[in-house]
Amino acid sequence: MTVTENNEAIDGAERVRRRGDDSAVLRLSEADAAMIGADPDAADDERVLLNMGPSHPSTHGVLRLMLEMEGETILRSKPVVGYLHTGMEKQAEQLTFLQGCTNVTRMDYASPLFTELAFSLATEKLLGIEVPERAVWIRMLMCELNRMSSHLLFMATNGMDLGAVSMMIYGWREREEVLRFFEKVTGLRMNHNYIRPGGVAADLPDGWQADVERLLELISPRLEEYDILMTGQPIWRERLQGVGVLNADEALALSATGPILRSTGYAWDLRRDEPYLAYPEVDFDVIVGSYGDSFDRYAIRLNEIRESMRIVEQILDRMPTGDYRVQDKKVTPPPRVRIDQSMEALIHHFKIFTEGFKVPEGEAYAAVESPRGELGIYMVSDGSATPYRMHVRGPSYINLQTMPHLMQGGLIADGVAIISSVDPIMGEVDR
Amino acid sequence: MGDEAEVAAETMQEVVAPAATRYGMIDAGGGVLHAVADTYLEGCAEARADGFGQLIDLTAVDYLTYGAPRNLPAAVEAERFEVVTQLINHSTRERIRIRTQVNADEPVLPTLFDLWPGAENLEREVYDMFGIEFTDHPDMSRVLMPEEWVGHPLRKDYAIGSIPVQFKAASDER
Numbered sequence: 385m386t387v388t389e390n391n392e393a394i395d396g397a398e399r400v401r402r403r404g405d406d407s408a409v410l411r412l413s414e415a416d417a418a419m420i421g422a423d424p425d426a427a428d429d430e431r432v433l434l435n436m437g438p439s440h441p442s443t444h445g446v447l448r449l450m451l452e453m454e455g456e457t458i459l460r461s462k463p464v465v466g467y468l469h470t471g472m473e474k475q476a477e478q479l480t481f482l483q484g485c486t487n488v489t490r491m492d493y494a495s496p497l498f499t500e501l502a503f504s505l506a507t508e509k510l511l512g513i514e515v516p517e518r519a520v521w522i523r524m525l526m527c528e529l530n531r532m533s534s535h536l537l538f539m540a541t542n543g544m545d546l547g548a549v550s551m552m553i554y555g556w557r558e559r560e561e562v563l564r565f566f567e568k569v570t571g572l573r574m575n576h577n578y579i580r581p582g583g584v585a586a587d588l589p590d591g592w593q594a595d596v597e598r599l600l601e602l603i604s605p606r607l608e609e610y611d612i613l614m615t616g617q618p619i620w621r622e623r624l625q626g627v628g629v630l631n632a633d634e635a636l637a638l639s640a641t642g643p644i645l646r647s648t649g650y651a652w653d654l655r656r657d658e659p660y661l662a663y664p665e666v667d668f669d670v671i672v673g674s675y676g677d678s679f680d681r682y683a684i685r686l687n688e689i690r691e692s693m694r695i696v697e698q699i700l701d702r703m704p705t706g707d708y709r710v711q712d713k714k715v716t717p718p719p720r721v722r723i724d725q726s727m728e729a730l731i732h733h734f735k736i737f738t739e740g741f742k743v744p745e746g747e748a749y750a751a752v753e754s755p756r757g758e759l760g761i762y763m764v765s766d767g768s769a770t771p772y773r774m775h776v777r778g779p780s781y782i783n784l785q786t787m788p789h790l791m792q793g794g795l796i797a798d799g800v801a802i803i804s805s806v807d808p809i810m811g812e813v814d815r
Numbered sequence: 816m817g818d819e820a821e822v823a824a825e826t827m828q829e830v831v832a833p834a835a836t837r838y839g840m841i842d843a844g845g846g847v848l849h850a851v852a853d854t855y856l857e858g859c860a861e862a863r864a865d866g867f868g869q870l871i872d873l874t875a876v877d878y879l880t881y882g883a884p885r886n887l888p889a890a891v892e893a894e895r896f897e898v899v900t901q902l903i904n905h906s907t908r909e910r911i912r913i914r915t916q917v918n919a920d921e922p923v924l925p926t927l928f929d930l931w932p933g934a935e936n937l938e939r940e941v942y943d944m945f946g947i948e949f950t951d952h953p954d955m956s957r958v959l960m961p962e963e964w965v966g967h968p969l970r971k972d973y974a975i976g977s978i979p980v981q982f983k984a985a986s987d988e989r
Contacts, residue, residue: 397932409935409953409954413956414962466957466958474968474975478975638932638933639869639871639933641871657905657908745883745886746886747876749912764876766882766883768882772876772881773877775872775874781936785932785935
């Protein structure tokens, strides 16, 4: 086919296009793998099929890898996923647009607000409503804080996977501070259901500025400590530099987004390139790497925490006043006090929460830059109160495709560093 | 005044009418293109050559029980399945969404693997959830459901139900 020939000429992604045995992806079914294992004559070469996971401490939840090894070298690998599959896309077809956020927030449990945001943006696109300015800025504040907490979690797990066990405790400690603020605002540490179609569930509590300022003051020097503990440390660099290398063409060909794409030196960040919310109004830098290795992916995330803090500082100064949700009676329930005063308000409240609101028919796609890459929701409505179809473009699921290519030719110990640097969240991979 | 409006209407028609196809697919405006199985792969290859360097998403919709009008262009014949492919052009920051009609009796489409290897797991998921097969795909197998699973859960005629799970340690006396 001429298409393939052209591709080889125009980009440097030949390696990821291979189909045969020279590909990094082990395309082997469970049944065939079992047969190879059962056949004593099969092992006439030095190759071994090794199973890693699904419950291995360094495989981040329930990721399972089927590895073809020669000695300690990984030749081919296959991420086996689906252990957490609970049919959340099917379930979304049963839940109203108002209930939908409670479902999607459970996908990427490390950055739940981003999925809520993408869901709300897609619904708002279909509804044709625009949310008030304060709601936009609250969404931005919460998402940037969530990016910080998600990357702090990465710092913790990445440290743990590489043997820097104290880092695990430090990362969790700082993340917990962010989650404490989330708990104050949304009532929950995770799975917030805070960003909803039409705005956010509640206004920020009194004294939120002081809380956020305290948080920024606390985390900023801690990041300097991480630099001392890890960034400049020879053992840390030795473990990550040059491990799991991908070039920009390969990352693009594999549909990778987020820190994995940016680590190759390709500056693509939806906040800057396809701005949503009020990102054009704040200053921040898109962090890119230059080698596309695990160290770059680590450094990008560390510096993205700093950039998020920069954005949060600007939001603190510029948070507008006004409504925190749209005053459109079709999608917004009446304020709590009105329910005590008026029968109509009570009925209105009851109707919205039992039947939901109808969304005009059509299809829409909304994408946000989550800590893991482009997180998009494709929504089809048939004019009823529940989505006809809701699809999530999960960055973890798609970025997982880079893993075999990152691992090929590496040692199994590097494999652990690579799994960690891809930072998959299995709740969103499996959905 | 009236003349101006007429002229404006005419120019608008002129602008809209010739832009009806793009990469051999029907352009519905707003970045949405409509394709059929025959024009799908070639159209995608043309789009790629034109700068749409990254496949961002690929999914499907089962329109079996869709109650509302489908809102398709007149030239497009509605089928039960629709595969939705999203491409992005990073240099112009443009996105297109290709909606491809797929026949229910023969749910087959060519794979995009050779254009974008990132299609591999997305197409596997569509196969797993909808039973749409992608020809020439390097590994057309289930990805989220167990390999021996029967049925395709995101089809609209796949019933939502529950399977009673017996808790083995429970005693019968209650």
